[in-house]
Amino acid sequence: MQVLSQLPQITDPNVLVGVGTVDDAGVYRLTDEIALVQTVDFFTPVVDEPHAFGEIAVANALSDVYAMGGKPIVAMNIVAFPTTTLPISILAEILRGGAEKAGEAGVVIIGGHSIDDPEPKYGLAVSGIVHPERIVTNAGARPGDQLILTKPLGVGIITTAIKRALATPEMTRQVVGLMATLNKTAADAMLEVGVHACTDVTGFGLLGHLFELCVASGVGAEVYLDDVPVLPETWGLASRDVVPGGTRSNLRFLDGKVTWQTDIKEFERLVLADAQTSGGLLIAVPADKTDAILRALRVRGTPAAARVGAVVAGEPGQIAVRRR
Ligand code: CO
Ligand code: CO
Ligand code: CO
Numbered sequence: 035m036q037v038l039s040q041l042p043q044i045t046d047p048n049v050l051v052g053v054g055t056v057d058d059a060g061v062y063r064l065t066d067e068i069a070l071v072q073t074v075d076f077f078t079p080v081v082d083e084p085h086a087f088g089e090i091a092v093a094n095a096l097s098d099v100y101a102m103g104g105k106p107i108v109a110m111n112i113v114a115f116p117t118t119t120l121p122i123s124i125l126a127e128i129l130r131g132g133a134e135k136a137g138e139a140g141v142v143i144i145g146g147h148s149i150d151d152p153e154p155k156y157g158l159a160v161s162g163i164v165h166p167e168r169i170v171t172n173a174g175a176r177p178g179d180q181l182i183l184t185k186p187l188g189v190g191i192i193t194t195a196i197k198r199a200l201a202t203p204e205m206t207r208q209v210v211g212l213m214a215t216l217n218k219t220a221a222d223a224m225l226e227v228g229v230h231a232c233t234d235v236t237g238f239g240l241l242g243h244l245f246e247l248c249v250a251s252g253v254g255a256e257v258y259l260d261d262v263p264v265l266p267e268t269w270g271l272a273s274r275d276v277v278p279g280g281t282r283s284n285l286r287f288l289d290g291k292v293t294w295q296t297d298i299k300e301f302e303r304l305v306l307a308d309a310q311t312s313g314g315l316l317i318a319v320p321a322d323k324t325d326a327i328l329r330a331l332r333v334r335g336t337p338a339a340a341r342v343g344a345v346v347a348g349e350p351g352q353i354a355v356r357r358r
Contacts, residue, residue, distance in 0.1 A: 105163055192268060261343075
């Protein structure tokens with residue numbers, strides 16, 4: 035964010051990951067063995083069902099801790115709710131969904147804050163821990179690494195279809211389940227195998243977050259369109275222009291940063307740029323550990339376990355997309 039550059043510089047040596055980099059969470063060393071991982075995330079409802087919204091908001095907020103290789107421990111609710119126009123039972127359902135998802139993650143919600151607001155919003159401020167020498171940032175990717183994705187794309191496009199009443203109940207059920215899936219097991223697999231870099235795929239889409247990872251790591255990347263896992267129906271919806279505004283601006287942002295194999299169509303580009311809510315982890319793993327991480331992910335049943343590309347030497351942030 036541009037305004038952050040105007041803040042005073044951080045000089046505390048215990049700040050291991052701060053605002054100076056575009057990483058998923060801040061990390062602060064407490065002792066030689068333990069660093070605190072902190073992140074906050076909240077948003078307006080992405081689905082109509084309050085309980086599911088609560089689950090998704092919590093899975094999404096915890097994801098940034100998992101992306102750093104951390105273990106989330108405690109959290110605080112952040113709530114905005116129009117108490118005069120909506121029944122309070124809706125808020126109760128949101129919070130129940132959130133508390134259940136936090137419980138699944140082994141995270142305790144120990145407080146929070148709410149304000150009256152015409153538009154409901156929910157999320158968490160999360161505190162986790164990580165060993166100071168085992169932080170997984172987005173800056174460690176090296177040429178030759180393979181890129182692994184742990185959830186299929188298409189969440190932004192499918193949720194737009196839901197809003198336009200174009201989604202089947204089956205599509206809705208599937209996308210809600212996907213967004214509510216914790217990245218915990220994906221992170222467990224990543225830590226077991228040992229990786230170079232990781233970030234989670236959220237609002238900037240696969241290519242936007244890959245771009246950030248590449249810039250932070252000083253590398254380029256290639257992505258193989260045919261190998262990217264995508265929710266069924268996404269391609270068809272994208273080709274019929276069912277695409278959220280955020281996805282379109284993501285693709286515009288990538289102009290000049292991504293080179294496309296010429297036969298890759300506009301709707302296919304939009305899918306790779308699709309803004310995700312609570313997307314999967316994007317992991318850069320040394321090539322000789324590719325099979326090991328794919329196996330570790332599959333054993334744990336992550337929604338996807340796919341090699342989607344590779345890290346290459348070159349202009350930092352330059353991405354080439356080809357079919358395979
Ligand atoms: Co993130
Ligand atoms: Co975030
Ligand atoms: Co990270």
